[in-house]
Amino acid sequence: MKILCFGASHVAAIKAGFEIISSQEKLPIIDFFGISSRFLNEVQIVDDCLKLSKYAAENYRFTGNTNSDNFISLTTYDTIIFAHESNLLCPQYLYKKNNLYENIKPQLISKGCLQQVLDRYSPAKLTSQTFSHFNDLREGKIDLAPLSHYQWINQLFKLFQKKIYFIGRPLPSEKFYPKIYCSSPNSIKIYKSNNQRIREIAKETVAKNSIIKFILPPEYLLTECGFRTQHKYMRNSLSSRGQLHDANNAQIMDLTHGNDLYGSVMAKEILDQLID
Amino acid sequence: MTSQHPYQSLPSEAFWRSGVAQETPFAINQIWKPKFEINRLQKIATAGSCFAQHIMNKLKKNHYTVLDVEPAPPGLPDELHIKYGYSMYSARYGNIYSARQLNQLAKECLGSHQPKGYIWRKNSKFYDGLRPSVEPDGLDSKQQVIEHRQFHIEQVREMFKSLDIFIFTLGLTESWMHRASGTVFPIAPGTQAGRFNPRKHKFYNANFKQIKDDMNQFLSITNEIRGGKPFKMLLTVSPVPLTATASDTHVLVATMQSKALLRSAAAELCSRNLNIDYFPSYEIVNNPRLNSLSFADNLRTIRPEIVATVMSHFFEATGAENKKQSLPIATPSLDSNKIEDVQCEEALLDAFGSNRR
Numbered sequence: 001m002k003i004l005c006f007g008a009s010h011v012a013a014i015k016a017g018f019e020i021i022s023s024q025e026k027l028p029i030i031d032f033f034g035i036s037s038r039f040l041n042e043v044q045i046v047d048d049c050l051k052l053s054k055y056a057a058e059n060y061r062f063t064g065n066t067n068s069d070n071f072i073s074l075t076t077y078d079t080i081i082f083a084h085e086s087n088l089l090c091p092q093y094l095y096k097k098n099n100l101y102e103n104i105k106p107q108l109i110s111k112g113c114l115q116q117v118l119d120r121y122s123p124a125k126l127t128s129q130t131f132s133h134f135n136d137l138r139e140g141k142i143d144l145a146p147l148s149h150y151q152w153i154n155q156l157f158k159l160f161q162k163k164i165y166f167i168g169r170p171l172p173s174e175k176f177y178p179k180i181y182c183s184s185p186n187s188i189k190i191y192k193s194n195n196q197r198i199r200e201i202a203k204e205t206v207a208k209n210s211i212i213k214f215i216l217p218p219e220y221l222l223t224e225c226g227f228r229t230q231h232k233y234m235r236n237s238l239s240s241r242g243q244l245h246d247a248n249n250a251q252i253m254d255l256t257h258g259n260d261l262y263g264s265v266m267a268k269e270i271l272d273q274l275i276d
Numbered sequence: 277m278t279s280q281h282p283y284q285s286l287p288s289e290a291f292w293r294s295g296v297a298q299e300t301p302f303a304i305n306q307i308w309k310p311k312f313e314i315n316r317l318q319k320i321a322t323a324g325s326c327f328a329q330h331i332m333n334k335l336k337k338n339h340y341t342v343l344d345v346e347p348a349p350p351g352l353p354d355e356l357h358i359k360y361g362y363s364m365y366s367a368r369y370g371n372i373y374s375a376r377q378l379n380q381l382a383k384e385c386l387g388s389h390q391p392k393g394y395i396w397r398k399n400s401k402f403y404d405g406l407r408p409s410v411e412p413d414g415l416d417s418k419q420q421v422i423e424h425r426q427f428h429i430e431q432v433r434e435m436f437k438s439l440d441i442f443i444f445t446l447g448l449t450e451s452w453m454h455r456a457s458g459t460v461f462p463i464a465p466g467t468q469a470g471r472f473n474p475r476k477h478k479f480y481n482a483n484f485k486q487i488k489d490d491m492n493q494f495l496s497i498t499n500e501i502r503g504g505k506p507f508k509m510l511l512t513v514s515p516v517p518l519t520a521t522a523s524d525t526h527v528l529v530a531t532m533q534s535k536a537l538l539r540s541a542a543a544e545l546c547s548r549n550l551n552i553d554y555f556p557s558y559e560i561v562n563n564p565r566l567n568s569l570s571f572a573d574n575l576r577t578i579r580p581e582i583v584a585t586v587m588s589h590f591f592e593a594t595g596a597e598n599k600k601q602s603l604p605i606a607t608p609s610l611d612s613n614k615i616e617d618v619q620c621e622e623a624l625l626d627a628f629g630s631n632r633r
Contacts, residue, residue, distance in 0.1 A: 092350060092351075093349060093350055093351030094349045094350070094351065095349065095350075096347040096348070096349070096350050097347075098343070098344055098345055098347050099319070099341065099343065099344075100343065100345060100434060100438050107346055107347065107349065107427075108423065108424055108427040109349055110360075110411050110413070110415055110420075110424065111413075111415075111416065112360075112411060112412070112413030112414070112415075113349065113352060113360045113411075114349075115413075116352055116353070116356055116360070117349050117351040117352050118351075120351055120353075125353075190427070193423075
């Protein structure tokens, strides 16, 4: 089995995680492809190959082989690990502020409705809206600028139907805008209930060999609400989007990228699914 | 010497010829004189039968502060909102067709009524029979139905506490009732889910007094929920005819009777309460000057141009819009496929009725 782990900056943690595991067990062949999200629009799929523009070719990292024309053949891979875009548990796709409350209070959402929300990555339903354009995302300063890369990602998903394991990006740190979402005991109960259903749906995608299989971060990585990552699993020194100055430690904290530990946990989860 | 009589000094809108026959039906002068101010800063909540969805849509589009205490998940595509009962009204109660249903909901919010017989089953799924359309795929267990209902009621209670104006469209007098508890349902058990059992369920067709009593109880209960904080209510009567009647009369007769009773009750409530007004959407749609052009091919669905006309009267009277600037096109389309999408469980009766031709 030959695997391609694909994404932008979040590929780094997964790569680090697999490297940690590789010292303990024999792994399938995995190549890692990461490109700055600013250059995602500069990628195309042509004849089952990733074709990189001149600008993209100057801004990507790849552990496999590339030919001289900046083409990366996808046909040599059996499986894609997709480490980009929103995690299924991302609250901005689930909860919206209403005009009665200061912060965002959760709604109890049925499994049928959640299924519709989570189906947004199905090739037939993939639109630019899937990836951006949400005011809540922009307010949270977490998502990318509106992009059109969904078009070729759609092609990628079609090309690898039933062979894509979608892990998305990590849920942001518990220190990331902690007051946006209501954290009352009742709200926590609702988050948990919805998250439980999302986890059921994710498991079903694997069990039913769906077009895209979703792998979620295990609950122990997350805080009580289930959509923020415990800070110890996040990178603390990388300057990037979602950064915050920590007054206590006088350093810039990266609140949106997982660290090696996060990567190794996710790598184990991925391997468990692939072996099953 | 000219004789004097009371009609001499009346304005043009008091006369049928000048008020209706010679008046454009798209901009009827003085058809509604609001009793109280309705502005964009007041918190407005909406509920009622299918037609009320149009009111909600138009208010939102005109930037009124319309409460939505159960907003759709942002990741749910817009075209699926109505399918899951979102964005139809200020909460996910689905269509509230009758005064009894509204009264019952308020009682539940107050905690003085516990509905019975409302967990309906279809195949292996469970439904809230008090709003069966909001979860078209059903839920996995009875417990989930109970949890979702509890959550819903909490949100509706907050809505009642917070609103400044409640807009309610009276739609039907007919409903189906759980005999033992008196719980009424928006649709007959067995149509969308559940099973009809004549020993458990009975037909209920409210008369004038019952409608009036239910509405008065609703006012009193809402007042209690709000701790006495005053609020205003705007009533309308749905111009949409009945899809079917179980009253053993012709559906045309049943429709006219039902609308007459609802209209009378609205007038009575309006005349006895300073905080209740009536907006004549029913009259604007059924204006004989329109020669039934208000309706699509099925003579039931209100055409979007007419909905726009109704709401332009609303916005003009409330000062939000100049109606002369928003006249509909002269030859409106009759294509019922282009009708603005609204959810109407009652229409299911048409689709599944055994006498459908």
